[in-house]
Amino acid sequence: MARQKFLARLQGEITRRGVIDVLRHGINHGALSFDLFYGKPSAENAKAVERHAKNRFSITRQLHFSRESKRSLDLCAFINGLPVITFELKNNLTKQTVDDAVEQYKRDRDPRETLFEFGRCVVHFAVDDHDVAMCTALKGKGGTAKDSWFLPFNQGWNDGAGNPPNPEGLKTDYLWKRILTPAQLTEILENYAQIVEEGHQKTGKKKQVQIFPRYHQLDVVRMILADVQEHGAGKRYLIQHSAGSGKSNSIAWLAHQLISLTKDGKAVFDSVIVITDRRILDKQIRETIKGFAQVGSIIGAVKEGAGSSKTEQLAKFLKDGKKLIISTVQTFPHRARHHRRRASRREVRHHH
Numbered sequence: 001m002a003r004q005k006f007l008a009r010l011q012g013e014i015t016r017r018g019v020i021d022v023l024r025h026g027i028n029h030g031a032l033s034f035d036l037f038y039g040k041p042s043a044e045n046a047k048a049v050e051r052h053a054k055n056r057f058s059i060t061r062q063l064h065f066s067r068e069s070k071r072s073l074d075l076c077a078f079i080n081g082l083p084v085i086t087f088e089l090k091n092n093l094t095k096q097t098v099d100d101a102v103e104q105y106k107r108d109r110d111p112r113e114t115l116f117e118f119g120r121c122v123v124h125f126a127v128d129d130h131d132v133a134m135c136t137a138l139k140g141k142g143g144t145a146k147d148s149w150f151l152p153f154n155q156g157w158n159d160g161a162g163n164p165p166n167p168e169g170l171k172t173d174y175l176w177k178r179i180l181t182p183a184q185l186t187e188i189l190e191n192y193a194q195i196v197e198e199g200h201q202k203t204g205k206k207k208q209v210q211i212f213p214r215y216h217q218l219d220v221v222r223m224i225l226a227d228v229q230e231h232g233a234g235k236r237y238l239i240q241h242s243a244g245s246g247k248s249n250s251i252a253w254l255a256h257q258l259i260s261l262t263k264d265g266k267a268v269f270d271s272v273i274v275i276t277d278r279r280i281l282d283k284q285i286r287e288t289i290k291g292f293a294q295v296g297s298i299i300g301a302v303k304e305g306a307g308s309s310k311t312e313q314l315a316k317f318l319k320d321g322k323k324l325i326i327s328t329v330q331t332f333p334h335r336a337r338h339h340r341r342r343a344s345r346r347e348v349r350h351h352h
Contacts, residue, residue, distance in 0.1 A: 018119030057182045065115040090128040101126035106148045111138045123212040136210040252288035259323040274326045302327035
C-alpha cells in the first residue's frame, strides 16, 4: 500500500511538473522528501561524488508502451528508472531514413499514451545512418505537420546542413558518444533542458513549451566555457546564429553557466551583463535564466518604470554585487544612438 501511494505521488508530480523538474528537485511525500537524481558534484565533495556515481542510466530495447495496441518503440533511455528519452532508429538496410522515423512518431505515437504525454520524456529522437532529428512535444496524427515539430540535431557540414563523414563509423554516432553519455546528459538536465511558459504575442494566451538544446547550441556554449576555463576573462568571441536558431536560449544558457565558472578556485567573473537590442529578447533571456537560478536574488533585471532610471538601476546592481544583470541597449544612451545610426545606414544601403 505504501509503495502504491508513493508511485501515485510520483506519477502525479511528473504529470504536474514534468520529469525534468522532478529529476532536478525531487518530490515530497508526506513528511519525507526524496531525491530522484544526483547532479554533477564538485570534485572536492566526496559525498556528492559518491552519490552521483549511484545514478543509474539504462537503455531498454523494444519498449512496449501500450497494453491495447501492443506497440513498441525501438529504444528508451531511463535515469534511475524514469523514462527520459525515446528513439526510433532507421538504416539503409531497411531502405528507411530519418523521415520515416519522424512519420512514425507523428502517426503511431499517440500523446494520449502515458509515455508520450507532454513533459513525460525530455525529448524524442528520430535517427538514421546520416541524420538526427528531435521533438520535445508530440501532438498525434490529428495535428498538423508543424505541431509535432521535429528540428535537426545535426552537427552541420561545410557551412551547411547534415553531418560530416565519419571514418570510424556511422555519421550519427556522435549522438551516443558526445551527447548521451551519463556526464553529458547530466549536464543537459542541469543546465539546458527545461519547461518554460510562453505567451502568444497577439492574444497573450500562455502555453507551456519544453526545451531541449539543439546540437549547435550545445556546441557553442561548451566551446566558449572551455576556452574561458582555460584562458580566463578578457577575450572576445563572435557567435553566428541564423534566424530561428535559438539565440535567446544560447545566450541564457551561456550566461547562467559563466557566473558559476571558476579558475584556480576563484570565480572568473564578478558579474555577467547581458545586453540585448530587443525588449522581447530581453524578456525571453530573463525568463530562461530564472528557470535555472537557484537563488533569484543573484539576478538583476534593468526595467522601465521601476522608480529609477535604467542607468541608476544598473549602477545599483553592480554595487550590490548582482552576479547576473540583464538589460537592453537603450540603458546606454550613447550606444543606443550609435546603434540607431548604424541601423539607419543599413536601411539606406538596402533601399539604394
